[in-house]
Amino acid sequence: MERIIRLLAVAMLLNTSCTKEFLDKKPNKSLVVPSSLENFQAILDNSFNVFGVSPFMNQIADGDFYVTENGIPSLANLSRNIxxxxxxxxxxxxxxxxxxxYEQVFYANIVLEGLEKIKGNPDQRYIDRLRGTALFCRAYAYYNLAQEFTPPYHAERAASDLGLPLRMSADVNSHPNRASLQDTYQLMIDDLQQAELLLPITVEPKTRPTKAAAWALLARITLSMADYETALHAADKALSFQNDLMDFNTLDTVAASPFPSGRSVYNKEIIYYTDRITNTFFNSANTRVVEDLYDLYDDNDLRKLIFFNNGRFKGSYGGSALFIFTGLATDELYLIRAECYARAGRTAEARDDLTQLMRTRWKKDRIYNVPTDLEDGEVLQMILSERRKELLTRGTRWSDLRRLNQEEMFKTTLKRNYQGVEYLLSPGDTRCVFPIAMDELELGGIEQNPR
Structure with a gap:
């Protein structure tokens, strides 16, 4: 174990260079590929440096937070431009x-290829769990990439829209072209379907995935595809394994960190733990939640006190400003299932799911009910509003905007003002897809996103 830890430390050191794209500076694979199951586990457990993080650019761009006029000049160039x-x-x-x-994809492929070479090992369950974990992690990485660097999924265009370069091996000299968007999402689905068969029902710590995590990620992915039938089934399956909800009445509303603090301490809603890549944009004293979002929280809604302090967000499931939770949790699944029920015309079931969640968020001396006289579309609108409020900072808002902007009734134009200039991001704008950095274009010879 000491040897693999040293090798991984060297690999991590090499990875941190910013001069070239990650996959162009990998050490020789033979130096970092271990041969024992314990070594593969060590790679997959490197959640702090590799697998346990999610993107940050989408959260700067999604319109839920603003920076004061005086704070914008102090932003790093990348943050300000996003x-x-x-x-x-x-x-x-x-x-x-x-x-x-893509670093996550690389290490997942390292494990998958290494496991294929192991012969005669009696612990097949251990091998299966490692393979399932690697497949899950690769699917998660490709999902996060797709939300930022590919167009929103539309079934009629997916076969022709540009997807991602799909790296299916750890060969650093392989530079595949961009696959179609359809093939990109199909790979995620295929990986998760295989992973679900191999993963355990329970495992510790929660930086390791389970069957519930595989179904939960599939629900998130298929929701982003507007495949509501599959998303409903996946959310329902995930909740059959884990359906716990916290009663927010048991939390200290005035605490600086209302939720358990640290990556090794988890609340009971968490299914799979990741957090956002650290960026100074979110740590700035000038960054605040936008007023129109803050005003959506009812005074009887405990989230108004638990999530915010003077307009600053404090309510991460990671328990501190350093660990902004972006992983998978049961509250998201209730909201996915409720939305899918509403879209299928199963309004009573949608109300039930929303009510079950919201009664754990409401002050105990106030009863939360979804009005029974609402039209189906109004119930759906209510669910989507609660989704935005509940999943703040989870990294889902950007994906939701891209998905919902394809429906006339939900189209949203984002606005910023700076130095007397109004900046707009309209539905269908090409800037809803982030550009690929020039170093990657030069390395891989792949096609740039229109901008």
């Missing part, structure tokens, strides 16, 4: 979001 939806966001720099997610 915030104002500029055409050139990198100004020659590399993309951390792209690099970190």
């Amino acid at each position: 915030y104002l939806w500029q055409d050139d966001i990198y100004e020659g720099a590399t993309s951390t979001d792209w690099n970190r997610m």
